[in-house]
């Protein structure tokens with residue numbers, strides 16, 4: 001049973017309802033496949049229904065993003081297409097009843113895991129990518145201000161450092177003679193990846209240590225973000241020109257917004273939990 005938990009809600013009712021419905025459909029399909037000996041007769045139908053509903057949902061989501069002029073629309077369309085391609089290429093292994101069952105279950109698990117990652121890594125940002133140009137001049141979006149503080153020294157230091165790497169990358173992208181900076185930018189993106197993983201490991205270890213109830217949800221969110229980082233399309237960046245510069249601006253906007261959103265929406269709660277329960281972490 002894959003639960004559609006609160007952390008998967010992006011706060012836009014139409015989209016949340018559709019995500020929930022997808023989860024329900026998958027859970028029903030898994031339960032049905034489990035009860036049936038001959039899944040061959042039901043597999044095609046199940047997958048077709050899921051695929052159809054996912055397509056309807058993607059169309060709604062893309063229309064919504066278009067309406068609000070969301071800068072991530074293009075990359076979302078790409079992700080949705082990749083999903084459709086994978087599901088379209090599914091073929092049930094019919095060599096035996098056992099094999100059919102396994103192959104149906106595999107694709108259902110693939111779909112649910114894709115959904116978790118996609119919702120937590122991408123959909124969660126719909127409507128949240130702030131347009132920094134509207135912010136006051138003296139408001140530096142890269143500044144690690146008090147509002148981000150969990151009051152857990154290790155976590156705050158690591159978050160501050162993540163902001164610093166993103167800010168450094170951003171500065172570099174703004175500089176002229178960008179093509180000279182390719183190696184440096186790559187290096188910083190790499191550093192960001194590595195340091196993000198270190199940070200998530202540390203944060204998860206801490207949550208484990210204090211038996212934090214939100215650990216599972218945090219792990220899923222972290223995995224979704226790492227997945228996005230890993231899939232930064234380096235090939236798209238083999239030469240840095242104006243087009244790549246625009247791509248990098250959007251990337252920075254996404255990275256900063258995801259992190260800021262995650263710290264404010266999830267990580268701060270770790271600090272609250274520690275204070276409410278008088279836990280000593282030293």
Ligand SMILES: [Fe+2]
Nearest residue numbers: 061076122123
């Ligand atoms: Fe999406």
Ligand SMILES: [Fe+2]
Nearest residue numbers: 159203263267
């Ligand atoms: Fe964190």
Ligand SMILES: [Fe+2]
Nearest residue numbers: 203218266267
């Ligand atoms: Fe976190």
